[in-house]
Amino acid sequence: MILTGATVVASLDPLRVVEADLHVADGRVAREGGGARRDCSGCLVVPGNTCAHTHLYSALARGMPYRLEPPESFLQILQRVWWRLDRALDEEGVRASALVGGMEALLAGTTTLVDHHASPSAIDGSLDVIEEALASLGVRCVLCYETSDRDGPERAQAGVAENRRFAERVRREQPALARALIGAHASFTLSDETLAACADAASALDLGLHVHAAEDAVDERDAVALHGRRVASRLAEAGALDERTLLAHGVHLDDDEIALVGETGAWLAHNARSNMNNAIGRARLDALGRRVALGTDGIGSDMFEESRAAYFRLREDGGGEGPDWPLQRLAQGSRLAASVFGEPQLGALEPGAPADLAVLDYAAPAPLHEGSFPGHWVFGLSSRTVRDVMVAGEWVVLDRRLTRADEQELAAAARIQAGRLWERLDAIGQHEFEPRGERR
Numbered sequence: 001m002i003l004t005g006a007t008v009v010a011s012l013d014p015l016r017v018v019e020a021d022l023h024v025a026d027g028r029v030a031r032e033g034g035g036a037r038r039d040c041s042g043c044l045v046v047p048g049n050t051c052a053h054t055h056l057y058s059a060l061a062r063g064m065p066y067r068l069e070p071p072e073s074f075l076q077i078l079q080r081v082w083w084r085l086d087r088a089l090d091e092e093g094v095r096a097s098a099l100v101g102g103m104e105a106l107l108a109g110t111t112t113l114v115d116h117h118a119s120p121s122a123i124d125g126s127l128d129v130i131e132e133a134l135a136s137l138g139v140r141c142v143l144c145y146e147t148s149d150r151d152g153p154e155r156a157q158a159g160v161a162e163n164r165r166f167a168e169r170v171r172r173e174q175p176a177l178a179r180a181l182i183g184a185h186a187s188f189t190l191s192d193e194t195l196a197a198c199a200d201a202a203s204a205l206d207l208g209l210h211v212h213a214a215e216d217a218v219d220e221r222d223a224v225a226l227h228g229r230r231v232a233s234r235l236a237e238a239g240a241l242d243e244r245t246l247l248a249h250g251v252h253l254d255d256d257e258i259a260l261v262g263e264t265g266a267w268l269a270h271n272a273r274s275n276m277n278n279a280i281g282r283a284r285l286d287a288l289g290r291r292v293a294l295g296t297d298g299i300g301s302d303m304f305e306e307s308r309a310a311y312f313r314l315r316e317d318g319g320g321e322g323p324d325w326p327l328q329r330l331a332q333g334s335r336l337a338a339s340v341f342g343e344p345q346l347g348a349l350e351p352g353a354p355a356d357l358a359v360l361d362y363a364a365p366a367p368l369h370e371g372s373f374p375g376h377w378v379f380g381l382s383s384r385t386v387r388d389v390m391v392a393g394e395w396v397v398l399d400r401r402l403t404r405a406d407e408q409e410l411a412a413a414a415r416i417q418a419g420r421l422w423e424r425l426d427a428i429g430q431h432e433f434e435p436r437g438e439r440r
């Protein structure tokens, strides 16, 4: 395969833009080769984006009617929205949400999803369902189950078991597009025993823990009240904080915790739009450093939109970051995926790298070169420009259509499942779980 006539963004950080045909052979970017030609004249070819933290199951919640008292805090958002929704999910709902979420990701040029899944009424096998759905579309993914004690010790154990089972299967079978992390919800819904079981699983399988950390102040208050230490030090104490760990949010990490996260070299997924939507505060991006990647926390998988929103939110704080900031953050997301896949070149379009890319049909209204590309990213480019998408050398989107599935059919099936889910939700009240630290 040869992609001809395009401007190729070979790397986002350091930024490298070249005018050259792009060769693809055996699923990878190649130095040369023949085969079918795809005319990309006037287009940009960019590395496929990674969404470093999402919840595919939330796809069926879009526009969901709301019949309880409106939540007034982050905890109430969980008790009255997400912890009701996840208990109502069954296997068909999990499958439909993964298919429609994967579809939206590919059409937006996002080729890798790092998902954090919860379906407490259908835990066993749920990660297989998601993996199979995403594989059918050609989405690269890193999956885990968000273990939690909020639904009782049996489901906590089932969560750990699902993580272990899936991670062992992935290790054994090495599917082309899927890898595992060990998932846990957040410190404030994890007993010491459950956190230790997650840390044991991560250590035994040589994987990182993917966990919400200090998303809201409630997480820190609970950790201090019950465990006498803040969230990051509780994770570190449990042996669950190292360079493989993926922390989501980190909004309320204090100076000592930020230093600890920095020392361990853990990843941090920043979810600007979700943080704004939940009014939980702002992560200390200035202090958190370069291991920060971007996630959507379930608000779709459009990383053009997410990176732009994160950038403007940051600019408002007056730190003076330039438009290369969102590109560096997206590159970190790819590095995270690269480390999990053991594919160091993932996220670059250089010989030997997995061929995960998007072709953008973009009529640049101003000169486009290495120096100006960041400005085009922030002020002009969007997922609307995504024409074709390739994952591991296979076209999964051509001329704005999925190659392996029909979008209308997937969306129609998802709407049916969403309707059923919303009906089941009516019978489920506010979640009764209260952080133990909050009750004292």
Ligand SMILES: [Zn+2]
Pocket (backbone or CB within 6 Å): 053, 054, 055, 116, 212, 248, 297
């Ligand atoms: Zn999340």
